[in-house]
Amino acid sequence: xxTLNVSGIGxxxxxxxxxxxxxxQLNRGDVLAIAGxxxxxxxxxxxxxxxxxxxxxxxxxxxxxxxSIPKESRRRFIGMVAPxxxxxxxxxxxxxxxFFCRVRGxxxxxxxCLDIVDRMGLTEHAKKMCGDYSSGMxxxxxxxxxxxxxxxxxxxxxxxCNLDSKGIKVVEEIISRQRELGVTVIAxxxxxxxxxxxxxxxxxx
Amino acid sequence: xFAVTTLIAVSFSIGSFRIEEAERPFLYSVLLWIILTFSxxxxxxxxxxxxxxxxxxxxxxxxxxxxAVFLGKLLFNLTLLGALELVIVPLFILLxxxxxxxxxxxxxxxxSGGLGLGAGxxxxxxxxxxxxxRGALFSALSFPLLLPxxxxxxxxxxRAAVGISTAGWPEVRIAVAYFVIMITMSLLLxxxxxxx
Numbered sequence: 273x274x275t276l277n278v279s280g281i282g283x284x285x286x287x288x289x290x291x292x293x294x295x296x297q298l299n300r301g302d303v304l305a306i307a308g309x310x311x312x313x314x315x316x317x318x319x320x321x322x323x324x325x326x327x328x329x330x331x332x333x334x335x336x337x338x339x340s341i342p343k344e345s346r347r348r349f350i351g352m353v354a355p356x357x358x359x360x361x362x363x364x365x366x367x368x369x370x371f372f373c374r375v376r377g378x379x380x381x382x383x384x385c386l387d388i389v390d391r392m393g394l395t396e397h398a399k400k401m402c403g404d405y406s407s408g409m410x411x412x413x414x415x416x417x418x419x420x421x422x423x424x425x426x427x428x429x430x431x432x433c434n435l436d437s438k439g440i441k442v443v444e445e446i447i448s449r450q451r452e453l454g455v456t457v458i459a460x461x462x463x464x465x466x467x468x469x470x471x472x473x474x475x476x477x
Numbered sequence: 478x479f480a481v482t483t484l485i486a487v488s489f490s491i492g493s494f495r496i497e498e499a500e501r502p503f504l505y506s507v508l509l510w511i512i513l514t515f516s517x518x519x520x521x522x523x524x525x526x527x528x529x530x531x532x533x534x535x536x537x538x539x540x541x542x543x544x545a546v547f548l549g550k551l552l553f554n555l556t557l558l559g560a561l562e563l564v565i566v567p568l569f570i571l572l573x574x575x576x577x578x579x580x581x582x583x584x585x586x587x588x589s590g591g592l593g594l595g596a597g598x599x600x601x602x603x604x605x606x607x608x609x610x611r612g613a614l615f616s617a618l619s620f621p622l623l624l625p626x627x628x629x630x631x632x633x634x635x636r637a638a639v640g641i642s643t644a645g646w647p648e649v650r651i652a653v654a655y656f657v658i659m660i661t662m663s664l665l666l667x668x669x670x671x672x673x
Binding site: 322344347352357359417 | 531532533535536537538540542545672
């Protein structure tokens with residue numbers, strides 16, 4: 273069973289303090305929302321949890337059962353979607369999926385990649401260049417990429433960004449399904465997205 | 478393009494008839510390695526900058542081991558540099574009427590020097606990818622790291638042109654040692670460079 277333990281996390285950039293003393297523990301099935309004004313550090317907190325940014329204070333721990341997951345092994349447990357994260361425009365949607373399967377080092381057939389692309393409603397566009405996708409289609413492809421390896425920790429930074437009503441339904445299904453797999457952390461200002469969560473941390477307070 | 482343009486400019490402006498016969502081996506070696514080094518610096522540095530600019534760097538960090546990323550980029554840079562040398566070196570020899578008396582040593586020097594250049598440029602590219610003052614930082618970092626391989630490659634090519642056969646090809650060995658050291662240090666240091 274996957275557990276995420278965040279203790280006393282703080283982050284400052286030069287003299288600007290973004291947040292401090294953020295602590296929480298999440299177990300399988302938990303959904304946490306991180307809310308706050310623009311610039312309050314929601315995305316940065318998600319990046320700290322993902323290990324993309326070093327915190328100024330505190331630590332992030334992950335456990336598979338009782339065993340601690342070392343930092344260098346965490347990437348196979350994490351799936352992340354964020355506005356700042358892009359996929360390769362010069363590859364097709366399907367090629368992006370196949371590339372990330374190979375890079376992550378797990379066996380993934382073309383059909384597996386097609387399945388996940390299909391779940392995101394991108395079947396017709398799977399063989400088109402990602403650079404030709406609309407922003408909504410790119411967001412769906414990012415969701416597909418994040419779910420490819422069935423992560424135990426799903427980090428969603430504004431998951432509904434650029435999505436139509438069908439896309440938002442897809443996000444809701446993803447969050448609902450993720451409760452069986454592991455933990456979800458959502459960073460958002462949208463009431464609807466914050467409403468998916470069992471717990472809320474407001475960085476503006 | 479940069480390499481070909483520079484080569485043509487050099488061959489037209491200097492030409493083989495403007496340089497004393499005795500000075501040609503050394504000067505031509507210097508010119509050749511200046512063209513190769515600056516072509517490598519201008520072309521290979523983009524390998525990491527491109528990921529940063531396209532916004533794909535984070536998804537790469539979340540998906541792949543740092544060492545795998547470095548080795549992938551290194552392989553790409555070495556392939557590119559190899560292709561560059563395949564075009565530029567014969568063209569240089571032709572346009573400058575570069576006389577090489579010991580072709581075996583020359584080829585070995587170009588290959589081993591190219592390997593060293595590729596390895597050095599790849600780790601520099603990784604270091605400067607997220608810097609704001611990339612130009613200045615690039616110059617500051619590349620000078621001390623690449624100067625040894627440039628000097629030894631120039632020396633080796635000069636010897637090959639003159640026809641001095643040194644037992645054991647020490648310049649080639651030093652270049653290969655440089656390559657091995659750069660790869661080893663890069664694999665150890667790259668995860669620290671890769672992390673924000």
